[in-house]
Amino acid sequence: MLAELFARSGRALLEGFPPDGREYWAARFWDRAAAEQHVQLRPEFLTQKETIADLLRAHGQDAKSVIEVACGTGEFTEMAAKLTPAVEITAIDISAEGLARTAQRVKHDDLRLVEGDFWADNGLEQADLVQCLDAIHHLGDLRQVLIRLRSMVKPGGIFIGNLWTGDNFHEFQRKRYGVAGHLTRTASFLGTAMIIRASAGRLKTGAYRTQLTPSDEAVAVLRSVFDEVLEVRKERYFMGFACRVDGGPRP
Known part of the structure; x- marks a missing residue:
């Protein structure tokens, strides 16, 4: 179909150019609560939330310190x-508004909020548990993002994350935006891909802020970066995972 062609052509043009959504997300925040109200996709978002809760219960019980990267609200x-x-x-995020909402939501005796770019030096010490949720696919090349996240985990610590995968992407988008809306968005994506390729990456728009990876490929990247992949939960549109860092340079 036409949307699939636009998306496939755009991805081919963008090979070697990871997404960069920093300007886009600095000016807004990911409103997961609103996304969860979508009539058709609400069950998928709630299932993914419960997956993360399960992973925290199973693998986060030794954590005395936590860093959340791209905490949103x-x-x-x-x-x-x-x-x-x-x-x-x-909790670190590039969005001031997102951090303000986090401050209102989270009740904890020692909560530190950091406004900063994921790729910058934000003066963070390693933590027993690092989590990055609903965001890895926005931060850049998957392997490089995971390597950086791994570096934030103390030896013996845990990383918990999730990905919006490339599995069933077009089905998801048609449910979310409708057939015409999805076609319009993939056309915009292709146009952005042409601009990025023609400018050798100097020009970009918010239409390219997500890198979608098939779940099987993502698992292979996880195994190449972390010392142990403890658990992977694949769902129709998302996957959640918990990994261990034993220490020392792996990648």
């Missing part, structure tokens, strides 16, 4: 505060 920060024994939690 703090929905998963609050989950970490409630489901782990962490005595200190640091």
